[in-house]
Amino acid sequence: MKTLHCSDAGFDCEGVIKATTEEEVLTLAADHALNVHGVSVTPELAEQLKSLIKEEV
């Protein structure tokens, strides 16, 4: 399971995005960022988020 902790991206947020693939995590993260934080994920931010994705069970 790939996970992305929203707090690792610099948001004051308990959100954790989980998906089976990195692509899916990034898609969900883009939705989350827009809906919850009002932030559009730029290609630069997407690259940054990608580096924050962890492998967890």
Ligand SMILES: [Zn+2]
């Ligand atoms: Zn968040």
